[in-house]
Amino acid sequence: MNLFRGLSAFPLTPTDAEGHVQADELGAILDRLHEAGVDSIGLLGSTGGYAFLTRAERRRAVEMTVNRVGGRTPVIVGVGALRTDEAQGLAQDAASAGADGLLLAPVSYTPLTEEEVFQHFVAVASVTELPLCIYNNPGTTKFSFSEALIARLSHVPNIVAVKMPLPPGGNFKDELARLRAITPDGFAIGYSGDWGAADALLAGCDAWFSVVAGLLPGPALKLTRAAQTGDAVEAQRINGAFEPLWALFKEFGSFRVMYVIADLLGLSKAEPPRPILPLSTEVRERVQAALAGILRETV
């Protein structure tokens, strides 16, 4: 069974102003995800702010998570880094701390070529036995995977899944058909971009890599299970309840909005790592209204 299926919930990593992970706050968020029954936890994804954390803090976060929910909820760990040797070290750290799988984004400064990204992924996938998911996130990495490169990577040992951005025009069916045709049986294809999740799941993708599930796992699971059983009406009804939040995600970036939700839920008062600024009081009130709507309509 491919690890990268169903609802993967991406928690924030609460830190202090110096970037030290706050164990109690992270623990409370992880408990919430485990209790809701998400299919996996996507630790140290973009929402987890991995790019802003030192290697030591990233290792600490994995250890805390495995100690808290390991063996009960699968733990996927983001190991992206600018240098290949650094990403390899992070992968080894995650494996030795007990992670179940890896998520690798081609973080870049100098724009990378396809061959460079291929070699980078081969090098990182080879240092552990863990299954690895390609993290295709042009919005943060500046690198867009061609379908040919995904196909090539899908035949590399340990590389078993891809996390895709929403396709242009929202045409999931055609993109999924093209990707299925060029990747091995069992290769998992999932999507990020929460506002496209209902459509993506209803079109038959394997996973929703979800930002919002990192704090609202219950409503996100309801949407996921409805879509997985083909109940389009219920999936779209729940998606409708999320719409005001999706609008805020698009306007302010989901990373910033999630810090507000964590505070509103009483889970963490942490602020995003500077230079990212906390959202204004006015925006917080809009987040609060959106949150109230979701909780009301998805009980």
Next chain:
Amino acid sequence: MNLFRGLSAFPLTPTDAEGHVQADELGAILDRLHEAGVDSIGLLGSTGGYAFLTRAERRRAVEMTVNRVGGRTPVIVGVGALRTDEAQGLAQDAASAGADGLLLAPVSYTPLTEEEVFQHFVAVASVTELPLCIYNNPGTTKFSFSEALIARLSHVPNIVAVKMPLPPGGNFKDELARLRAITPDGFAIGYSGDWGAADALLAGCDAWFSVVAGLLPGPALKLTRAAQTGDAVEAQRINGAFEPLWALFKEFGSFRVMYVIADLLGLSKAEPPRPILPLSTEVRERVQAALAGILRETV
């Protein structure tokens, strides 16, 4: 006199495979720049691979450089980092090691807002007394400065210059006029993008932040001095000699090509930091031919 004027040469930072700076090779490159008489050295810019180096190695590189050419050729140091506190620490390191000025790019993972970039620059500019140049490089940082943001930053204490990418359509005159109108007298406006340097200098910009000058300071100085004295014919003649190299910069990225030139000149056998791959033998032969043409036509 504004530090950020004339020809600023951006050297590679030769390292071993683990990212340790090679002192002898860096020293030889620095000597070459000082002896040619460049107006400043832009250490740890994009060409210097700063994004791939640890804080400790970046500090070592500054110390080596100040020891080698400090007090004779001004040293500008790139202090970009994802976290504000990290960039502040790098600025303090550079100042305490004896740098003459700072260059700050808004490195990002989560895309940044204008206000976040403004606050980040204010925070970094405030921790030292050194003059600071805004590094506007959307190709690597994913952040494009609006002219309004440049104007706002130009009034922040210590922020005295901007390093611009080539303007769309190559219209330097209009862009310079607009920027001059909204920035204080004495605020320096320079350009990167070597293939636009002749036009930029002839249009009256203050500085060429040059990749190629990091290894070929003589020819780059000839181009600069010709343009500064208004000798458009000679400036364009030298630019013409560079054209085959500009084509290679555009096709393969100047960062990769510069490693080949360093090897061809006998200055360094270092390879770029992985995941960046060394260029093929075939491309190396094209670089060699381009280099020979430049050296032949600019003696």
